[in-house]
Amino acid sequence: MQLNRDELLGAYRRMKTIREFEERLHEEIKTGEIGGFTHLYAGQEAVAVGICDQLTVDDKIVSTHRGHGHCIAKGCDVKGMMKEIYGRAGGLCKGRAGSMHIADLEVGMLGANGIVGGGAPQAVGAAIAARIDGKGRVGVTFSGDGACNQGTTFEAMNLAVVTKVPAIFVFENNHYSEHTGDAYAVGTSKDIASRAEGFGMKAWRANGCDFFETYAAFTELLEYVRAGNGPAAIELDTERYYGHFEGDPQRYRGKGELDRIRAERDCLKAFRARVTGAALLTDADLDAVDAEVLALIEEAVAEARADEQPDPATVADDVYVEYY
Amino acid sequence: MAIMNIREAIVSTLHAEMERDSDIILLGEDVVGGNGTAGGPEAIGGIWGTSPGLWKKFGPERVIDTPISESAIIGAAAGAALSGKRPVAELMFADFVGVSLDQIWNQMAKFRYMFGGKTKCPAVVRLVYGAGMQTAAQHSQSVYAMLTAMPGLKVVLPTTPADAKGLLTEALRGDDPVMFFEHKTLYGVKGEVPEGDHRQRFGEARVVREGGDVTVVACGRMVNFSEKAADAVAKDGIGIDLLDLRTTSPLDEDAILESVEQTGRLVVVDESPPRCSLAADIAAMVTERAFTSLKAPPAMVTAPHSPIPFARNLERAWVPSPQKIEEAVRRVLAFR
Ligand SMILES: Cc1ncc(C[n+]2csc(CCOP(=O)(O)OP(=O)(O)O)c2C)c(N)n1
Numbered sequence: 140m141q142l143n144r145d146e147l148l149g150a151y152r153r154m155k156t157i158r159e160f161e162e163r164l165h166e167e168i169k170t171g172e173i174g175g176f177t178h179l180y181a182g183q184e185a186v187a188v189g190i191c192d193q194l195t196v197d198d199k200i201v202s203t204h205r206g207h208g209h210c211i212a213k214g215c216d217v218k219g220m221m222k223e224i225y226g227r228a229g230g231l232c233k234g235r236a237g238s239m240h241i242a243d244l245e246v247g248m249l250g251a252n253g254i255v256g257g258g259a260p261q262a263v264g265a266a267i268a269a270r271i272d273g274k275g276r277v278g279v280t281f282s283g284d285g286a287c288n289q290g291t292t293f294e295a296m297n298l299a300v301v302t303k304v305p306a307i308f309v310f311e312n313n314h315y316s317e318h319t320g321d322a323y324a325v326g327t328s329k330d331i332a333s334r335a336e337g338f339g340m341k342a343w344r345a346n347g348c349d350f351f352e353t354y355a356a357f358t359e360l361l362e363y364v365r366a367g368n369g370p371a372a373i374e375l376d377t378e379r380y381y382g383h384f385e386g387d388p389q390r391y392r393g394k395g396e397l398d399r400i401r402a403e404r405d406c407l408k409a410f411r412a413r414v415t416g417a418a419l420l421t422d423a424d425l426d427a428v429d430a431e432v433l434a435l436i437e438e439a440v441a442e443a444r445a446d447e448q449p450d451p452a453t454v455a456d457d458v459y460v461e462y463y
Numbered sequence: 464m465a466i467m468n469i470r471e472a473i474v475s476t477l478h479a480e481m482e483r484d485s486d487i488i489l490l491g492e493d494v495v496g497g498n499g500t501a502g503g504p505e506a507i508g509g510i511w512g513t514s515p516g517l518w519k520k521f522g523p524e525r526v527i528d529t530p531i532s533e534s535a536i537i538g539a540a541a542g543a544a545l546s547g548k549r550p551v552a553e554l555m556f557a558d559f560v561g562v563s564l565d566q567i568w569n570q571m572a573k574f575r576y577m578f579g580g581k582t583k584c585p586a587v588v589r590l591v592y593g594a595g596m597q598t599a600a601q602h603s604q605s606v607y608a609m610l611t612a613m614p615g616l617k618v619v620l621p622t623t624p625a626d627a628k629g630l631l632t633e634a635l636r637g638d639d640p641v642m643f644f645e646h647k648t649l650y651g652v653k654g655e656v657p658e659g660d661h662r663q664r665f666g667e668a669r670v671v672r673e674g675g676d677v678t679v680v681a682c683g684r685m686v687n688f689s690e691k692a693a694d695a696v697a698k699d700g701i702g703i704d705l706l707d708l709r710t711t712s713p714l715d716e717d718a719i720l721e722s723v724e725q726t727g728r729l730v731v732v733d734e735s736p737p738r739c740s741l742a743a744d745i746a747a748m749v750t751e752r753a754f755t756s757l758k759a760p761p762a763m764v765t766a767p768h769s770p771i772p773f774a775r776n777l778e779r780a781w782v783p784s785p786q787k788i789e790e791a792v793r794r795v796l797a798f799r
């Protein structure tokens with residue numbers, strides 16, 4: 140894998156944008172201005188970016204309740220997302236979605252999903268459409284270690300295998316489904332990829348806190364799927380830095396666990412060390428990106444705060460395209 | 464009498480009933496919490512705090528944390544109920560009925576009838592429902608009307624701690640499948656709860672107020688909103704008969720009809736869209752059975768025909784409000 144300077148800077152920018160978006164939300168939520176459930180993606184950035192950076196705008200992704208990272212990686216407008224999370228009229232979904240249902244069809248982001256396991260079959264549908272359209276596009280679904288236990292996920296995997304469509308199952312194992320550990324809830328000795336193999340799919344495994352490892356594994360996978368070999372799966376071992384949702388006291392964490400994963404499993408730190416060590420980018424290059432990202436997030440929050448609330452008279456608009 | 468909130472009433476009833484009857488088991492996502500983590504089991508005790516202490520007291524055979532698999536949770540409850548146990552299955556959000564509907568609707572609800580009355584299915588499904596916390600389109604719905612429409616299910620919606628205890632006890636001692644709805648904004652509602660054995664029969668509406676001018680029928684959180692509306696119109700000397708249905712299946716038709724025969728005016732309040740709703744069901748029943756008593760067309764106060772939006776002000780616009788109930792009361796009174 141040879142990423143050029145622009146690609147490296149772009150990947151770093153997107154990972155950093157996700158991180159800072161989430162770090163800022165973590166603070167903003169304490170003010171009480173943002174309602175509902177917000178599930179932060181911080182810690183898992185290398186997965187979203189390592190994968191979405193290799194997709195085109197016409198490839199489709201289907202996301203989860205923890206969707207901010209997938210959105211940003213696939214190219215959703217960061218300011219539109221922030222407005223959406225604030226429930227504003229200018230939000231990507233006019234304030235109707237909030238954090239949990241953000242979608243932007245124009246960039247091939249078919250939606251975050253409040254229903255765990257709700258998305259996997261939809262990626263198979265996207266893959267069916269992609270095969271008919273014949274342009275080598277794929278449908279990608281992200282599922283957690285919790286979602287991998289849902290019947291819809293199994294059904295989707297089998298459907299993809301028997302129809303041999305270009306569907307990609309990305310399993311992000313952050314080791315928790317809400318407050319329950321994967322050691323308890325995932326029956327296949329914590330090996331989710333083996334389930335995909337059980338359904339007859341080729342599967343890859345990678346360290347999801349390492350951008351380069353994730354990227355390289357997905358390059359192979361994508362080549363395989365785009366070549367018409369049918370569906371494939373990848374399991375990424377990753378970490379979530381915050382609670383399941385904002386407000387979660389996280390009593391299930393081990394002593395020092397959060398400090399440890401921040402110190403040892405930080406995809407941004409690892410990226411910086413790698414690219415500066417190999418003299419591909421300098422610290423100054425990356426610091427400049429950091430500053431731009433922080434400024435963008437600052438603007439996004441300010442604009443979201445200043446944006447209007449949706450007009451209550453529109454509450455029942457957009458239920459149908461046409462209703463007669 | 465003890466003072467407690469609805470959450471505490473549910474927890475203490477589960478403890479008491481599981482102690483009394485060793486056939487009662489509990490299963491659901493994170494009902495223990497912390498399994499397979501460094502924090503260890505019962506680091507949580509249910510995300511709504513409705514099952515603390517149960518795992519410690521009754522052990523992992525009776526208190527079962529499940530993976531995220533709603534079809535299997537409800538299906539396992541159905542099978543355990545057919546096998547002599549009394550399962551309580553928790554759906555963390557009532558919206559997840561969508562994931563597990565077959566096991567509720569085609570299985571649990573129909574066993575007794577399909578099998579010629581030879582079996583019973585004493586399962587209780589606890590469903591956390593309702594809007595008001597900006598949990599948006601897939602975590603806020605009040606799906607009681609849909610389940611009320613399914614023959615074979617009993618549908619229960621406590622609004623007070625006393626009823627939470629009485630209705631849950633009744634559900635756990637009865638032999639039919641019960642859908643037990645807990646409104647996510649009502650867990651903290653406090654009140655007196657009778658000590659010892661307390662059962663509240665299903666199909667007996669609670670008379671919240673007797674005022675004589677307009678009959679208001681509500682369930683769940685809409686009972687509290689209707690009380691606010693009743694306070695508002697009381698200032699103008701308007702008296703409300705307010706009925707809290709407690710259960711929508713069975714439905715206390717007599718209580719509704721008796722009140723409407725006195726008042727001649729009906730307002731039905733329902734936290735859901737209007738089509739095929741509980742409001743429509745009751746308005747139709749009253750129109751058919753008490754037509755000659757009616758002095759005004761029944762009024763339905765419902766949400767609009769739309770999913771539930773996220774934004775705070777949109778969600779407020781969606782949920783029936785005390786103001787809308789008040790307007791409906793004044794409208795049916797003004798009808799000549
Ligand atoms: C059908 C359904 N069941 C349960 C939930 C509640 N819930 C939301 S997220 C979650 C855990 C998901 O775990 P995982 O798939 O590992 O994703 P993660 O949160 O770790 O990103 C649960 C149980 C839900 N939203 N939908």
Ligand SMILES: [Mg+2]
Binds near residue numbers: 284311313314
């Ligand atoms: Mg997880």
